Amino acid sequence: MKQDLEALFLQLVQTRSVVSSAGEIEIIDFIEEYIRGWDYFLEHPGDLVRVPTENDPLGRSSLLVSVSGQKGPETVVLLGHTDTVEVDDYGPLQDLATKPFELMEALRGGARELSAKIKNDLDEDAYFWGRGTLDMKAGVANELYLLRALSLNRDKFKGHVVALFVCDEEANSAGMITAIEALRRWRDENKAKILGVINTDYHTAQYPGDEYYYLFRGTVGKIMPAFYVRTIETHAGDPFAGLDANMVLAELVREINLNPIYSDMAGDEISVPPITLKMTDLK
Secondary structure, three states: OHHHHHHHHHHHHHOOOEOOOOHHHHHHHHHHHHHHOOHHHHHOHHHEEEEEOOOOOOOOEEEEEEEEOEEEEEEEEEEEEOOEOOOHHHHHHHHHOOOHHHHHHHHHOOOOOOOHHHHHHHHHOOOOOOOOHHHHHHHHHHHHHHHHHHHOOHHHOEEEEEEEEEOOOOOOOHHHHHHHHHHHHHHHHHOOEEEEEEEOOOOOOOOOOOOOOOOOOOOOOOOOOOOOOOOOOOOOOOHHHOOOHHHHHHHHHHHHOOOHHHOOEEOOEEOOOOOOOOOOOOO
16 A cells, blocks of 8 residues: 555656646646546546636646545545645756655755755655655645545445645645636535545644644635735836835735734634735836
């Protein structure tokens, strides 16, 4: 089992799928082809649905995958995104960013300066290294492995398990926005009752030296407001004749960024405050 899961995981990582690149199409193609070969989907091809992202200039898609057991409305939804952030921060090792074994060998050879902790992790050989290993192809691999196991043991559970594998999570969530409508249609057509949603994204240490593993219950949701500032144009030689849009935007950032006033509270927990993801002008 472990070897099969690791092999699938490595195939996902090695399929480079940087957000807003053609790789996002390639990894969905790979996952779809992988699933289509299962006996369950040879018998039930309609339970694997490719969901084109609406108005997407790159032509990206997401996947809705359902496996049904004994008759019943009970449904659990699995979530996973198939894109990654860029690999620019790997510097001269960009070409190895999605090749875990070659990357680890290069790091051991001194290709990059590493902290003592990272060197220790590397020497322990307890981790896979590379873009997407955590965020979140390990989670996607586990979901695929679970779906396959369920498809071979349909008499042992009741209801449905549905997985959404979505594109564009690292940018604008276009994949999830479209996939939610596909999930709603699937729910209505199958008269399903969704009991819960499981997201298998990674987690990090909660404090220095934290060696615990966590399951998080609940969610803070995701809100990504955007502000467009247009003011009164003037020349730099006559600044008081207009209004600087950058200054207005800077005031917005100063008000919102890391301000705990905008955090949510639930019991003794508080969400992280908002932070700016991008700020630019249109010159």
